[in-house]
Amino acid sequence: MNTLAEENYLKSIYHLSLNAESVSTNQMAALLNTKASSVTDMLKKLAEKELINYTPYQGVTLTAPGEKIAINIIRKHRLWEFFLVEKLNFKWDEVHEMAEEMEHISSNELIDRLDKFMGFPKYDPHGDPIPDCDGKFKTHDLKPVSAIDVNAGGVICGVRDHSPAFLQYLEKQGLTIGKQICVTDIIEFDRSMVLKMENKTVQISREVANNLLITL
Amino acid sequence: MNTLAEENYLKSIYHLSLNAESVSTNQMAALLNTKASSVTDMLKKLAEKELINYTPYQGVTLTAPGEKIAINIIRKHRLWEFFLVEKLNFKWDEVHEMAEEMEHISSNELIDRLDKFMGFPKYDPHGDPIPDCDGKFKTHDLKPVSAIDVNAGGVICGVRDHSPAFLQYLEKQGLTIGKQICVTDIIEFDRSMVLKMENKTVQISREVANNLLITL
DNA sequence: TAAAAAATTTAGACAAACCTAAATATTTTA
DNA sequence: TAAAATATTTAGGTTTGTCTAAATTTTTTA
Numbered sequence: 112m113n114t115l116a117e118e119n120y121l122k123s124i125y126h127l128s129l130n131a132e133s134v135s136t137n138q139m140a141a142l143l144n145t146k147a148s149s150v151t152d153m154l155k156k157l158a159e160k161e162l163i164n165y166t167p168y169q170g171v172t173l174t175a176p177g178e179k180i181a182i183n184i185i186r187k188h189r190l191w192e193f194f195l196v197e198k199l200n201f202k203w204d205e206v207h208e209m210a211e212e213m214e215h216i217s218s219n220e221l222i223d224r225l226d227k228f229m230g231f232p233k234y235d236p237h238g239d240p241i242p243d244c245d246g247k248f249k250t251h252d253l254k255p256v257s258a259i260d261v262n263a264g265g266v267i268c269g270v271r272d273h274s275p276a277f278l279q280y281l282e283k284q285g286l287t288i289g290k291q292i293c294v295t296d297i298i299e300f301d302r303s304m305v306l307k308m309e310n311k312t313v314q315i316s317r318e319v320a321n322n323l324l325i326t327l
Numbered sequence: 328m329n330t331l332a333e334e335n336y337l338k339s340i341y342h343l344s345l346n347a348e349s350v351s352t353n354q355m356a357a358l359l360n361t362k363a364s365s366v367t368d369m370l371k372k373l374a375e376k377e378l379i380n381y382t383p384y385q386g387v388t389l390t391a392p393g394e395k396i397a398i399n400i401i402r403k404h405r406l407w408e409f410f411l412v413e414k415l416n417f418k419w420d421e422v423h424e425m426a427e428e429m430e431h432i433s434s435n436e437l438i439d440r441l442d443k444f445m446g447f448p449k450y451d452p453h454g455d456p457i458p459d460c461d462g463k464f465k466t467h468d469l470k471p472v473s474a475i476d477v478n479a480g481g482v483i484c485g486v487r488d489h490s491p492a493f494l495q496y497l498e499k500q501g502l503t504i505g506k507q508i509c510v511t512d513i514i515e516f517d518r519s520m521v522l523k524m525e526n527k528t529v530q531i532s533r534e535v536a537n538n539l540l541i542t543l
Numbered sequence: 544t545a546a547a548a549a550a551t552t553t554a555g556a557c558a559a560a561c562c563t564a565a566a567t568a569t570t571t572t573a
Numbered sequence: 574t575a576a577a578a579t580a581t582t583t584a585g586g587t588t589t590g591t592c593t594a595a596a597t598t599t600t601t602t603a
Contacts, residue, residue, distance in 0.1 A: 153560075
């Protein structure tokens with residue numbers, strides 16, 4: 112199998128690929144908290160194993176086998192997060208670091224049984240889709256709250272920022288997955304948004320609105 | 328925290344210490360599937376950290392902090408084994424390798440919640456005691472079936488050999504944890520033993536009897 | 544109890560994954 | 574479009590944990 116470092120690189124390439132055609136060395140270095148030169152070393156190794164397509168100076172994409180590995184790690188990460196929240200009662204802002212370790216437990220049989228044990232959940236505690244054992248998943252069509260108009264609304268189904276600070280803030284405001292919200296006003300001065308939810312009114316900054324995702 | 332290799336060395340020293348005052352380099356090399364020279368290197372490192380008492384050529388013992396770490400790893404190992412068998416329906420011969428990885432998940436909060444989730448089990452699927460969150464546990468007083476006489480008996484409460492082959496054999500014979508057995512005969516030729524259990528008769532070799540543990 | 548055998552340690556290397564500093568390639572900008 | 578800025582790679586090291594081979598210590602045995 113692959114080393115822990117290799118798995119983390121593949122996962123990072125997958126995540127960064129969602130926002131761009133190909134992934135740059137510096138992007139990876141930033142995400143992995145390492146140096147560009149270390150990234151280059153590893154890219155050569157992964158290219159050698161044919162898990163990525165790598166042309167020096169031109170960035171990187173995953174090959175089909177590389178993507179399969181990346182999605183499997185993400186499946187494990189999200190299933191463990193679901194387990195931690197649903198079975199062990201952790202909060203959604205507490206589980207990322209633990210899942211970051213647990214995603215590297217190698218057995219697929221284990222993860223498939225865990226999946227079954229929890230009833231084949233489709234989304235993790237942050238609203239991200241959980242790939243099934245064949246790597247398939249459907250992303251629901253979300254948009255940030257910042258993209259909708261006054262009087263429009265929807266159901267909170269995801270977040271763009273996964274930091275504990277942001278998640279804790281949302282929790283405190285009651286802005287959690289599944290809540291129905293409606294935009295009642297947009298403050299002209301700073302474009303902050305006033306939301307109605309469960310007969311309460313909550314005002315959020317543009318920054319927050321940008322990172323809070325709802326169904327169409 | 329400590330590295331994976333360090334944790335595995337401490338765990339091995341703990342296990343080997345149960346059968347002897349101090350642990351030798353070669354014993355460790357055999358258990359860890361590595362070379363004596365590699366063991367020496369690591370012992371120096373662990374001694375430097377004051378996790379072991381090490382005098383060159385004289386073997387090794389754990390210090391109090393070293394033992395605490397070792398017991399915590401064993402606690403994690405056994406709780407995960409319990410989880411795998413009780414919640415994910417793995418068999419007792421299938422869980423060791425998986426738990427070998429899972430025991431290194433660092434969060435103690437996680438393991439304490441897992442413990443609670445499962446109702447604070449006292450013994451793992453092989454009958455080994457699970458240390459509580461303070462590292463305390465009581466070993467029940469067991470003896471091998473080979474040490475009892477005709478007409479004596481007891482309840483199966485543990486095994487000495489944890490290999491899948493041995494566990495599968497026991498499973499097939501119905502010799503599992505909790506079963507009441509009674510020795511009805513000892514064959515003089517090879518000292519193999521005839522057991523009665525649940526109105527069935529099972530004959531086991533001396534080798535098997537040596538590795539099957541019952542309550543006094 | 545001295546020689547032989549066994550166990551252990553030391554010395555010197557190696558691979559993985561990282562680093563800094565220097566070199567090179569690409570992109571931006573004036 | 575050439576110089577400047579930025580991005581990336583190369584070169585040369587470091588640490589961790591392993592290895593083989595040689596040296597040393599301890600134990601066994603005759």
